[in-house]
Amino acid sequence: MSKVGLQLSAVISVRNEEAQLAECLEGLSFADEIVVLLDKCTDGSGDIARTFTDRVIDGAWEVEGDRRNAGIEACRGQWIFEIDADERVSEALGLEIRALISSTLFDWHEILVDNHIGDKLVRWGWGASYGKAAYPGLFKKGVKVWGRNRVHPPLTWADGAKKGPQLENRISHLVDRNISDMIRRLDSYSTARAKDLRQSGDIGTMGSNVRRLFSRFIKCYFFRKGYREGGYGFLIALFAGLYPMLSHLKATLEDED
Amino acid sequence: MSKDGLQLSALVVAHNEEAQLAARLECLSFADETVVVLDKCTDDSKTVAMDYTDRLIEGSWERDGERRNAGIEACLGAWIFEIDADERVPDALAGEIRAVIESPDGDIFNIPVDNYVGDRLVRHGWGGLFGKNGYPGLFRKGVKVWGRERVHPHLHVSGRQGADLKTPISHYIDRDISDMLMRLDRYTTLRALDLADSGDIGSFPNMVRKIFSRFWKCYVSRRGYREGGHGFVIALCAALYPVLSHLKAALEPAP
Numbered sequence: 001m002s003k004v005g006l007q008l009s010a011v012i013s014v015r016n017e018e019a020q021l022a023e024c025l026e027g028l029s030f031a032d033e034i035v036v037l038l039d040k041c042t043d044g045s046g047d048i049a050r051t052f053t054d055r056v057i058d059g060a061w062e063v064e065g066d067r068r069n070a071g072i073e074a075c076r077g078q079w080i081f082e083i084d085a086d087e088r089v090s091e092a093l094g095l096e097i098r099a100l101i102s103s104t105l106f107d108w109h110e111i112l113v114d115n116h117i118g119d120k121l122v123r124w125g126w127g128a129s130y131g132k133a134a135y136p137g138l139f140k141k142g143v144k145v146w147g148r149n150r151v152h153p154p155l156t157w158a159d160g161a162k163k164g165p166q167l168e169n170r171i172s173h174l175v176d177r178n179i180s181d182m183i184r185r186l187d188s189y190s191t192a193r194a195k196d197l198r199q200s201g202d203i204g205t206m207g208s209n210v211r212r213l214f215s216r217f218i219k220c221y222f223f224r225k226g227y228r229e230g231g232y233g234f235l236i237a238l239f240a241g242l243y244p245m246l247s248h249l250k251a252t253l254e255d256e257d
Numbered sequence: 258m259s260k261d262g263l264q265l266s267a268l269v270v271a272h273n274e275e276a277q278l279a280a281r282l283e284c285l286s287f288a289d290e291t292v293v294v295l296d297k298c299t300d301d302s303k304t305v306a307m308d309y310t311d312r313l314i315e316g317s318w319e320r321d322g323e324r325r326n327a328g329i330e331a332c333l334g335a336w337i338f339e340i341d342a343d344e345r346v347p348d349a350l351a352g353e354i355r356a357v358i359e360s361p362d363g364d365i366f367n368i369p370v371d372n373y374v375g376d377r378l379v380r381h382g383w384g385g386l387f388g389k390n391g392y393p394g395l396f397r398k399g400v401k402v403w404g405r406e407r408v409h410p411h412l413h414v415s416g417r418q419g420a421d422l423k424t425p426i427s428h429y430i431d432r433d434i435s436d437m438l439m440r441l442d443r444y445t446t447l448r449a450l451d452l453a454d455s456g457d458i459g460s461f462p463n464m465v466r467k468i469f470s471r472f473w474k475c476y477v478s479r480r481g482y483r484e485g486g487h488g489f490v491i492a493l494c495a496a497l498y499p500v501l502s503h504l505k506a507a508l509e510p511a512p
Contacts, residue, residue, distance in 0.1 A: 179505050183442045187435050231504040249486040
């Protein structure tokens with residue numbers, strides 16, 4: 001079993017998040033330990049983290065998957081709960097997590113996400129790499145490994161790892177403050193994705209990315225019911241559709257800087 | 258004629274442009290005076306400008322049109338040549354401007370624009386308020402007044418339009434696709450404020466139609482396809498400009 005007999009670790013990786021880190025960490029007291037990875041932080045994130053935990057790891061990771069794996073590696077609990085700085089855990093979710101890990105027969109569970117744009121809860125239409133409606137955030141140590149991509153790393157699960165039912169309570173995610181934030185996120189995702197494409201040597205074709213623009217829009221706006229969210233649902237679908245195309249064009253037209 | 262008998266004023270509006278201001282003012286020595294409007298500058302723009310001219314107008318303007326009008330007002334020349342922060346004047350254009358105002362066939366002249374994205378000259382596909390192929394940048398004092406919109410102010414022109422100049426001005430509009438997206442974001446935020454002011458933000462279905470009509474206009478009619486991927490992104494930004502402005506106005510009330 002684990003070294004000091006801890007049952008549950010919460011792990012978070014942080015890059016200059018002093019504005020929201022305290023609020024996020026406050027919600028994690030239900031875990032037996034909190035592990036904070038400070039990735040190239042130049043603000044007060046470290047000081048804030050140390051008021052909540054002594055398990056703070058400083059470093060610089062170029063690739064998101066590597067960073068997340070380092071965080072998981074540092075956890076001593078049998079179970080790991082992975083969270084981002086812009087997410088909040090309610091008391092009910094904390095209790096549900098504790099209850100679940102003491103009784104579950106499975107190795108990992110998905111947590112549903114309530115995404116907010118500013119003050120507005122936007123429930124429908126997320127997906128296609130531009131936002132998540134659920135994520136596999138609760139898992140036994142050793143079953144989940146992140147891939148080496150800069151953005152949206154793929155996951156590898158240990159052989160025979162069994163997926164359990166989703167949790168009932170949702171995590172709250174402040175994904176964007178407004179439409180400008182959505183545009184900036186589209187820009188930074190597609191820049192990072194372009195680097196991955198260049199490195200893979202296969203940047204795809206314009207034609208297939210034009211097709212994906214439409215297929216992803218339809219997936220988010222209609223199948224995932226983005227239309228129920230009005231204008232924000234439209235923009236989520238639009239940006240999910242543009243993401244592969246912009247990544248492809250940045251990879252084609254622009255060199256690594 | 259004008260007070261000091263000046264023939265040509267060059268007008269530059271700067272908002273924290275210390276990095277590129279010197280290069281810009283360098284190429285304006287062909288004018289009889291250079292007027293620099295310093296809008297809310299907190300960097301060394303003023304020090305840089307003082308090396309080239311003593312005609313500085315400092316202030317704080319909320320709207321582009323008002324700022325430009327203040328600059329025009331301050332010009333002493335009979336003719337005014339207006340250029341933007343990210344534009345450069347080739348020698349050939351300077352010569353052509355001086356020649357045109359020696360024997361003008363009009364009161365206001367269009368100057369063609371060569372737009373660069375990074376190092377690449379992108380000639381086709383601009384428009385739909387996301388970029389310009391030409392602008393009425395050379396005019397007799399008094400014939401051109403800017404409107405009060407925050408972005409892309411309307412022009413009120415009273416003079417006679419002369420033949421377009423032949424030499425293009427060089428416009429370093431964006432460094433890369435990220436710059437284009439950030440510009441799209443800025444423009445649509447300002448446009449949303451203008452729409453909210455006007456009381457008519459338009460309808461969503463209409464803006465969705467405009468996505469397709471504007472894309473077609475830039476990519477096909479204006480031949481953006483000849484520029485490959487950059488033409489596609491320009492058309493895309495021009496296409497999204499109305500719907501993003503509308504949604505920002507509809508969903509996000511100004512603070």
